[in-house]
Amino acid sequence: MTEIVKLNASVKGEGPPLILMHGLFGAGDTLGGVRRRLAPDYEVHSLDLRNHGDSPHTDSMSYLEMAADVRAYMDGEGLEQAHLLGHSMGGKIAMELALMAPHRVADLIVADIAPVTYEPHHDAIQQALETLDPAAVRSRREADAVLSQYIAEKGVRQFLLTNLIPAQGGFRWQMNVSGILACYKQIMAAPMADGVYEGPTLFIRGGNSDYIQSSHQDAVQRYFPNADLKVIPEVGHWLHAEKPELFARVCHRFLAGAT
Structure with missing residues (x-):
């Protein structure tokens, strides 16, 4: 542990x-x-x-x-x-x-x-989070456009974007995206x-x-x-x-x- x-x-x-x-x-x-x-x-x-x-x-x-x-x-x-x-x-x-x-x-x-x-069921979210580079976007609208390639539901995208916070001219994830995705089997x-x-x-x-x-x-x-x-x-x-x-x-x- x-x-x-x-x-x-x-x-x-x-x-x-x-x-x-x-x-x-x-x-x-x-x-x-x-x-x-x-x-x-x-x-x-x-x-x-x-x-x-x-x-x-x-x-x-x-x-x-x-x-x-x-x-x-x-x-x-x-x-x-x-x-x-x-x-x-x-x-x-x-x-x-x-x-x-x-x-x-x-x-x-x-x-x-x-x-x-539970069986894995967050494939689209995982793809979206892995694709989005928060340091490379300059606005939440731009980040939302990236997520929308994988996630159709606006409410889901807005929920995920609550974790995006400003950092050094760009953004960063407040949550530990890589850690969460690596632990996905534990979470299920x-x-x-x-x-x-x-x-x-x-x-x-x-x-x-x-x-x-x-x-x-x-x-x-x-x-x-x-x-x-x-x-x-x-x-x-x-x-x-x-x-x-x-x-x-x-x-x-x-x-x-x-x-």
């Missing part, structure tokens, strides 16, 4: 601690809409996960390592226990931490991901811990997303015997961005114990 890294984070609100974990190619602000809506009732910790945002770059991204990063963050903040909410890759990290150290997790929300290994993997988390757990699926399937039910029940599933209709994998009010309301209801 690589060394534990000290994660960058922002903290908003007051109340019981709630840790937010973003998905692949994101950062703490990716879940900003959730943070804003839950901060009135919770102390919300928005993390930049390793190789993302302002957190350190590493050459390994196993879920055991990334969950250990989050546990170390909790230790550093004096959080004996916290609510966890993770989307996609962040959801797998949240699951790993709950399996690794269940006593540290008050309850668990997993947004549109299952505790299984299932949780690695052997434990079971018996605390309250909520999986939230986007109605138009295929990330959580009926064939995943056995794996969910094996690891999380007290799991419930909520479906948000007419949204895809980015459910927290497509219907932020409804997503936050589902999370708040669960966290308040009113599921």
Whole structure:
């Protein structure tokens, strides 16, 4: 295992601690809409996960390592226990931490991901990121034109370009693109811990997303015997961005114990 890294984070609100974990190619602000809506009732910790945002770059991204990063963050903040909410890759990290150290997790929300290994499905994004030389472009529009050769969806391109920041007359990636792509197989993997988390757990699926399937039910029940599933209709994998009010309301209801 690589060394534990000290994660960058922002903290908003007051109340019981709630840790937010973003998905692949994101950062703490990716879940900003959730943070804003839950901060009135919770102390919300928005993390930049390793190789993302302002957190350190590493050459390994196993879920055991990334969950250990989050546990170390909790230790550093004096959080004996916290609510966890993770989307996609962040959801797998949240699951790993709950399996690794269940006593540290008050309850668990997993947004549109299952505790299984996924087949590679980011080929177009990988090609786009490998093609774009951020130091060679002079504007985000120029960078977007490069990405558009591979990625048709404007929203996906805009999301990736949130990682592009000015640097010495050009731009640079804030995330560790080469490290992430090298670790892609680790990111697609299932949780690695052997434990079971018996605390309250909520999986939230986007109605138009295929990330959580009926064939995943056995794996969910094996690891999380007290799991419930909520479906948000007419949204895809980015459910927290497509219907932020409804997503936050589902999370708040669960966290308040009113599921």
